[in-house]
Amino acid sequence: MSFSAPVSDHLFLLSNVVGLNRVTETERYSGMTPDLVKAVLTEAGKMCDDVIAPLQRAGDLHPALLENGVVRSTPGFAEAYREIASGGWVGMAATPENGGMGLPMAVATSVNEMMSGACLSLQLNPLMTQGQIDALEHHASDAIKALFLPKLISGEWSGTMNLTEPQAGSDVGALAAKASAAGDGTYNISGQKIYISWGDTDFTENVCHLVLARLPGAEPGTKGISLFLVPKRIPDETGKPGIANSLKVVSLEHKMGLHGSPTAVMQYDSAKGWLVGEPHDGMRAMFTMMNNARLGVGVQGIGVAEAAFQHALAYALDRKQGRPPVAGTGAIIDHADVRRMLMTMKAEVFAARAIALSNAVATDLSRATGDAMAKARAALLTPITKAYGTETGVSVANLGIQVHGGMGFIEETGAAQFLRDVRVTAIYEGTNGIQAMDLVGRKLADDGDAMFRLLDEIEAGAERGRTALPDLAEPVWQASETLRETTEALVRHDRMNARFAGAVPYLMCAARILGGHFHLTAAMAEGGKGSRTGLARFFVQRLLPEHTSLAAQAVAGEKALYALSPEEFCA
Secondary structure (H helix, E strand, O other), rough: OOOOOOHHHHHHHHHOOOOHHHHHHOOOOOOOOOOHHHHHHHHHHHHHHHHHHHHHHHHHOOOOOEOOOEEOOOHHHHHHHHHHHHOOOOOOOOOEEEHOOOHHHHHHHHHHHHHHOOOOHHHHEEEEEEHHHHHHHOOOOOOHHHHHHHHHHHOOOOEEEEEEEEEEEEOHHHOOOOOEEEEOOOOOEEEEEEEEEEOOOOOOOEEEEEEEEEOOOOOHHHHHEEEEEOOOEOOOEEEEOOEEEEEEEEEEOOEEEEEEEEEEEEEEEEEEEEEEEEOOOOHHHHHHHHHHHHHHHHHHHHHHEEEEEEHHHHHHOOOOOOOOOOOOOOHHHHHHHHHHHHHHHHHHHHHHHHHHHHHHHHHHHHHHHHHHHHHHHHHHHHHHHHHHHHHHHHHHHHHHHHHHHHHHOHHHHOHHHHHHHHHHHHOOOOHHHHHHHHOOOOOOOOHHHHHHHHHHHHHHHHHHHOOHHHHHHHHHHHHHHHHHHHHHHHHOOOOOOOOOOHHHHHEEEEEEEEHHHHHHHHHHHHHOOOOHHHHHHHHHHHHHOOOHHHHHOOOOOOHHHOOOOOHHHHO
């Protein structure tokens, strides 16, 4: 299926909306000139269009298979992966000291989004490796870094994340995997893990698994968990993949979508592993990878939404049906309801993309300067990015099917694949409900300080826009005040379950207001005249008003949710 990487949109957002210049003004990223950013994204866009996108349909029709214990990837994936790796795109955000490009996370996030739109099944492989690289750079010993990072960054080896077990899904602390010291500085890891994306592949020399397990005597729950790096093949004295480790792929899951990405059940039987970080402190190290992945999964949703929008737009421009009520192309794009759907798709993608890139900018500033407020901003935006980005993927892909009408239900058009592929992004890396609970729980534990600072910035932006664009600025300012009052009400709740009851509406309310803010910023950047202003006006008039009902739900408490007993549900 055809796909055109939205390079110009990313460049506009980075330059005019989310403030990449604040990142490139730091010493760490001072070499990232606007020309270099443009060159990087342009080159990445070409790779997405020419190399990755042609494999989108193949991944669906020719899924990964497990044959005699060996995973066989979709035809064409190996060749495309080699181009991704040889271009340095696997380790693009890794530090130059370890062989990476050292790109800002904001630029890497743009690349990852475009790759996701081109072919999500394939992009998931380097995304997992990138998260592992991040965790090892922050928490691993120098010896582990020297042994593993160069191979992971080059793409010669790939990485995975092993958290989930049959009885331990969202409740990670219930895991049963065990680890014991081997006496030589390594550990023996035993247990079973499920839902392991790209648990094996036939196009990298080695697959390195980050595995959560419990040491003898560890206390129950998450505080007793340690993290281990367990390779498929044990490196020899020269660092090359040696003998096979005591682990295997038991089976691959049969899934609704993402057929080109093998999702494995992994079995470890006294497999050799290396401790990452301190004993019993594995969750802290794993959260580094998880937060990296949550940003990455958010942009997976946005990337698929972009692709679904492009697919629906092409159909709407070509399909002739009925008599359009306005003069135009004569195609269904001239019908008001088709316009409503396409405008919604485009406006949602822009808002979600801006939130994700703003999140990445905050992450870059935190890493480059150590600024506590930047760190808090990145933490605040991460659950919003993940949940809203993936909900955008699902809703936009769903609208894409509707734009196609009956043909959207026919697999040959490709419209349904976007929805089937993207649906899991709202589930993995922490369900969107858990993201919302994290937002109203941990992220408001500062009495809402980080959120209030964000709202101050939104209202300052609205004040600047009052003269030139009052019809956009005033609703954004008023919506921000509503969210401020809602946040104050949630912070006052002394029952956490009352917060949890309104968590998802609160997160989506925040996303709506952030979307309005970024659309307003874009309109101001182009002088209040142009396509971005038209899109902003649609978002503010049609989508932003939803914040009112979401805010009401956020503070309604939990009583109505428990109005029925389990027996009454079944009546």
